Amino acid sequence: MVLISPQLVEHNLTIAKDKKLCVPVLSDPGNEVAARYGIRFSLPDDLKQVYQKFGINLDKYNGEDSWTLPMPARIIIDQNGIVQHTAINEDYTVRPDPEETLAALKALQASL
Numbered sequence: 004m005v006l007i008s009p010q011l012v013e014h015n016l017t018i019a020k021d022k023k024l025c026v027p028v029l030s031d032p033g034n035e036v037a038a039r040y041g042i043r044f045s046l047p048d049d050l051k052q053v054y055q056k057f058g059i060n061l062d063k064y065n066g067e068d069s070w071t072l073p074m075p076a077r078i079i080i081d082q083n084g085i086v087q088h089t090a091i092n093e094d095y096t097v098r099p100d101p102e103e104t105l106a107a108l109k110a111l112q113a114s115l
Contacts, residue, residue: 009034009073011066032066037073042091046070077104079111087111 088107090099
């Protein structure tokens with residue numbers, strides 16, 4: 004299991020340490036991996052203004068000025084590189100349910 008974020012490595016390391024994560028947090032500059040999976044989106048100007056009003060500066064955290072983010076997603080990819088399960092929501096405020104992901108992993112393991 005890995006986590007992938009568009010943030011710069013130093014910001015990912017800080018989050019991993021602060022949240023005591025036990026999995027690697029990889030950086031996806033420019034959200035290129037997210038784009039390959041069709042889950043990258045550009046923030047509309049009104050939402051960009053809200054982020055800036057709260058002091059959230061994606062330029063600083065992501066190291067580039069595209070103002071793109073990945074949709075919240077969990078993707079299970081098997082050892083052959085085949086996507087076996089996805090949990091994706093276009094609403095960035097809704098995160099995939101971990102229980103659904105665990106059930107999908109168990110089902111995949113049982114089918115091997």
